[in-house]
Amino acid sequence: MTLEQRLEEYQAVIDDLTFPTVKKWKSTHPEGKVVGMFPVYTPYELPHAAGMLPVGLYGAGGKVDIDHADSRIQSFVCSIARSTLELGLRDLTKDFDALWFTSICDVARNLSGVWETNFPRQAVRYIHYPQNMTSPAALEHYRTELKQLVLMLEEIGGAHVTDDRLRRSIAAYNEQRRLCGELYKIKEQYPWLLSTWEAYVILRIGTLIPLEEHVEILKAAIPEVRARKRPPRDYVRVLLEGSFCEQPPLELIKVLEESGCAIADDDLLMHTRWFTEDVPTGGDPFLSLAEAYINKARYSSVRHYGPRPRKEEFLKKIKDQKVDGVIFAAPKFCEPALLDYVLFKDELEKAGIAYLGFEYEEKMGVFESIRTQAETFVESVMFFS
Amino acid sequence: MDTHQSDEQKFRYQGLGRDLQKNLLTAWYDRIEGAADAGRKVAYLFVPGNIAEFLRVFDFELVFPEVNALQCGVRKTSGDLILKAEDVGYSPDVCGYVKNDIGMMLAGNVGPSGHKLPKPDLLLCAYCGCTTFIKWFEALSHFYDVPLVMLDVPYMRSGKIEETDRKYIVSQLKELIPICEKITGKKFDHDKLTEIIKHSTEAEELWVDILHSAKHRPSPFDSYFEAVFFMAPIYVLRGLPECTGYYREAMKEITERIEHGVGPIPEEKVRVVIEGPPPWPHFRAFWEMLKKWGVCAVASSYSKVGGFWDHGFRHDPSRPLESIAEYCLTCYTNLSLPMRTELLRSYAEEYSADAILIHSVKSCRSFSVGQADMRDQFTRIWDIPTLLIESDLADPRYFQAAQLRNRIDAFFESLEHKRLVRA
Numbered sequence: 001m002t003l004e005q006r007l008e009e010y011q012a013v014i015d016d017l018t019f020p021t022v023k024k025w026k027s028t029h030p031e032g033k034v035v036g037m038f039p040v041y042t043p044y045e046l047p048h049a050a051g052m053l054p055v056g057l058y059g060a061g062g063k064v065d066i067d068h069a070d071s072r073i074q075s076f077v078c079s080i081a082r083s084t085l086e087l088g089l090r091d092l093t094k095d096f097d098a099l100w101f102t103s104i105c106d107v108a109r110n111l112s113g114v115w116e117t118n119f120p121r122q123a124v125r126y127i128h129y130p131q132n133m134t135s136p137a138a139l140e141h142y143r144t145e146l147k148q149l150v151l152m153l154e155e156i157g158g159a160h161v162t163d164d165r166l167r168r169s170i171a172a173y174n175e176q177r178r179l180c181g182e183l184y185k186i187k188e189q190y191p192w193l194l195s196t197w198e199a200y201v202i203l204r205i206g207t208l209i210p211l212e213e214h215v216e217i218l219k220a221a222i223p224e225v226r227a228r229k230r231p232p233r234d235y236v237r238v239l240l241e242g243s244f245c246e247q248p249p250l251e252l253i254k255v256l257e258e259s260g261c262a263i264a265d266d267d268l269l270m271h272t273r274w275f276t277e278d279v280p281t282g283g284d285p286f287l288s289l290a291e292a293y294i295n296k297a298r299y300s301s302v303r304h305y306g307p308r309p310r311k312e313e314f315l316k317k318i319k320d321q322k323v324d325g326v327i328f329a330a331p332k333f334c335e336p337a338l339l340d341y342v343l344f345k346d347e348l349e350k351a352g353i354a355y356l357g358f359e360y361e362e363k364m365g366v367f368e369s370i371r372t373q374a375e376t377f378v379e380s381v382m383f384f385s
Numbered sequence: 386m387d388t389h390q391s392d393e394q395k396f397r398y399q400g401l402g403r404d405l406q407k408n409l410l411t412a413w414y415d416r417i418e419g420a421a422d423a424g425r426k427v428a429y430l431f432v433p434g435n436i437a438e439f440l441r442v443f444d445f446e447l448v449f450p451e452v453n454a455l456q457c458g459v460r461k462t463s464g465d466l467i468l469k470a471e472d473v474g475y476s477p478d479v480c481g482y483v484k485n486d487i488g489m490m491l492a493g494n495v496g497p498s499g500h501k502l503p504k505p506d507l508l509l510c511a512y513c514g515c516t517t518f519i520k521w522f523e524a525l526s527h528f529y530d531v532p533l534v535m536l537d538v539p540y541m542r543s544g545k546i547e548e549t550d551r552k553y554i555v556s557q558l559k560e561l562i563p564i565c566e567k568i569t570g571k572k573f574d575h576d577k578l579t580e581i582i583k584h585s586t587e588a589e590e591l592w593v594d595i596l597h598s599a600k601h602r603p604s605p606f607d608s609y610f611e612a613v614f615f616m617a618p619i620y621v622l623r624g625l626p627e628c629t630g631y632y633r634e635a636m637k638e639i640t641e642r643i644e645h646g647v648g649p650i651p652e653e654k655v656r657v658v659i660e661g662p663p664p665w666p667h668f669r670a671f672w673e674m675l676k677k678w679g680v681c682a683v684a685s686s687y688s689k690v691g692g693f694w695d696h697g698f699r700h701d702p703s704r705p706l707e708s709i710a711e712y713c714l715t716c717y718t719n720l721s722l723p724m725r726t727e728l729l730r731s732y733a734e735e736y737s738a739d740a741i742l743i744h745s746v747k748s749c750r751s752f753s754v755g756q757a758d759m760r761d762q763f764t765r766i767w768d769i770p771t772l773l774i775e776s777d778l779a780d781p782r783y784f785q786a787a788q789l790r791n792r793i794d795a796f797f798e799s800l801e802h803k804r805l806v807r808a
């Protein structure tokens with residue numbers, strides 16, 4: 001099967017809201033447990049080390065009407081929270097044994113509470129990530145938090161997570177992150193060989209299947225992408241910022257690319273590239289994961305930055321990636337993205353860098369206005385540079 | 386002996402709570418404005434999880450951006466300030482308080498009472514539940530070019546105080562000492578902290594007495610519409626002797642009302658528990674909509690955002706840092722959704738309420754996400770009549786008076802009808 005055909009196949013799996021990969025895994029692992037992982041970053045290593053299947057929960061991508069969730073969460077809330085709950089209320093997440101939400105925002109926090117009351121059969125956990133990055137106490141606190149998560153997994157029937165098991169899982173996820181990074185490097189250097197929407201599909205399928213299968217997919221895809229015979233094109237190089245949690249419709253990414261943007265880097269599916277370097281595989285693995293979160297994570301609007309402000313990292317990325325402009329695409333109602341937008345754009349205005357900003361929703365059906373804005377943006381950047 | 390006392394003789398203390406509160410707050414804003422001249426440093430912090438006692442050891446003047454925002458709301462200036470923030474790129478959908486504050490800063494940082502507000506010397510972000518707090522202070526750090534100092538308060542995710550969370554906060558408080566010493570040039574003084582906390586504890590006792598007074602029938606006190614004024618000193622002046630003095634005086638007003646069997650409205654017909662912050666720009670109008678039905682709020686969650694004392698917690702002079710940590714953990718904003726739901730339910734029982742009213746604030750997802758689910762539980766599981774209405778706490782555009790009035794009228798009419806049927 002060609003890569004293109006495989007992409008179509010992955011896409012069909014991603015679009016299938018009945019979680020077919022989970023069903024398949026459960027049929028071969030009758031005692032196995034599945035943990036739903038709400039974005040942005042969630043420690044996949046832990047359920048993996050407990051012999052469980054961690055699965056990304058990324059809403060419904062606009063493929064479901066919000067009929068039931070409306071009576072639980074009002075309309076002025078991002079799509080991912082409402083559609084994820086809708087999946088639950090339609091019984092589509094019944095194969096999940098546990099769900100993890102993290103301290104990214106007030107919505108995810110309260111969604112964890114709504115889930116806890118509405119689905120008593122599922123074990124729900126809200127993970128507190130350290131926000132005080134300069135406090136030495138944060139490390140120990142988060143290490144304890146990770147240990148408690150493991151206890152929870154063991155309680156619901158996971159294998160005992162020994163340090164060795166966890167080290168092996170850390171090594172396995174290091175490899176996955178390295179491969180995802182490699183794929184992104186190709187996109188950054190030779191955007192005509194791999195478009196962002198293709199990279200997205202390759203990464204996204206990984207949130208639905210066992211890690212080992214995804215590593216194989218990545219290993220097969222990378223050389224195939226490199227070997228593609230596609231002629232270089234003229235692009236405007238952009239950074240896509242703000243889409244770190246709720247994922248934009250794939251159509252939107254395609255529209256941006258068709259308008260002449262090469263997305264040199266982005267924050268889509270961020271957990272696949274969360275750490276800037278490998279998590280150490282020796283020593284205390286809980287400490288390693290905790291330390292990596294505090295000191296080796298990429299900047300994100302949902303993680304407080306500590307002594308080095310996020311805007312510095314953002315400007316550094318712009319410089320390193322040699323982009324011509326920035327596209328802010330934020331989910332409607334997403335406070336972390338929309339509040340940071342103002343600060344980022346302020347920096348861009350000071351530095352004289354072009355940008356375009358808009359909001360999206362899962363259910364968005366018409367992209368013409370965005371296409372026009374993107375085309376005008378591309379033209380103006382080309383003209384001015 | 387003449388048993389017919391005139392109203393003047395009968396009611397010597399009415400209005401005291403409001404008037405004294407106003408004077409105290411004006412004096413506080415005067416001090417903030419004059420901080421530089423008095424050689425005092427200024428700390429910005431949030432009401433929930435405010436470590437006022439700790440900062441007072443270093444003689445910081447305390448500025449609470451939320452209090453500025455709410456006062457702008459009451460004085461009806463928030464609408465214009467919000468638009469100012471939207472002019473620089475803030476979305477119409479983000480927290481109205483943040484936009485109000487940033488709009489105010491952009492307009493020259495003149496506070497709601499006309500005082501010129503100084504820049505922060507310390508920007509202390511206690512992450513006490515609301516994640517928007519962090520984003521808000523990150524923005525202030527950007528605009529003022531002042532580093533943000535974080536006090537990370539873990540959310541009450543397991544439904545109780547975890548030892549690891551308490552320890553973590555205490556460690557951070559200890560790490561904060563040298564930072565404050567450096568900014569103010571003043572040494573940390575343990576005995577001074579103990580003294581300050583003693584004032585807090587005393588004020589907390591009195592405040593709880595006022596809150597509990599609403600168990601009387603009729604309730605002498607509206608635990609929402611009046612509490613928002615009565616609670617101001619314990620939120621922003623806690624630890625100062627005048628704060629304790631205030632509650633002693635305010636208590637006289639309440640005691641007098643109990644003695645004479647009067648309350649905030651002429652005739653109490655319906656007792657409710659209210660969840661959510663008020664719509665500040667239409668505070669009066671909202672109250673009138675409820676007064677019309679003889680509604681008295683006997684308990685509310687909003688009066689617990691800056692501290693939750695009525696179920697027993699007190700700052701403790703013998704465990705200063707530990708009790709500050711517990712204070713931060715238990716503020717209403719830091720309670721998990723199931724804890725909030727249970728608290729409101731228990732209030733309905735404790736205070737013999739007839740209904741629960743949820744004022745859902747569109748731009749405050751910290752409060753509002755999940756409130757529809759709460760309503761569902763109140764009505765379905767506990768059979769407590771519950772009304773959920775939506776507007777905003779700062780943005781006047783979201784207050785649809787006619788629509789709100791219709792919903793409120795329909796709800797209380799049906800409540801009245803049900804009572805008649807039952808009777």
Ligand code: SF4
Nearest residue numbers: 078105107245246334
């Ligand atoms: S999209 Fe934004 S607001 Fe919604 S859950 Fe994610 S981070 Fe929170």
Ligand code: SF4
Nearest residue numbers: 480482515517749751
């Ligand atoms: S979201 Fe709500 S709790 Fe948070 S800062 Fe805004 S008004 Fe306050």
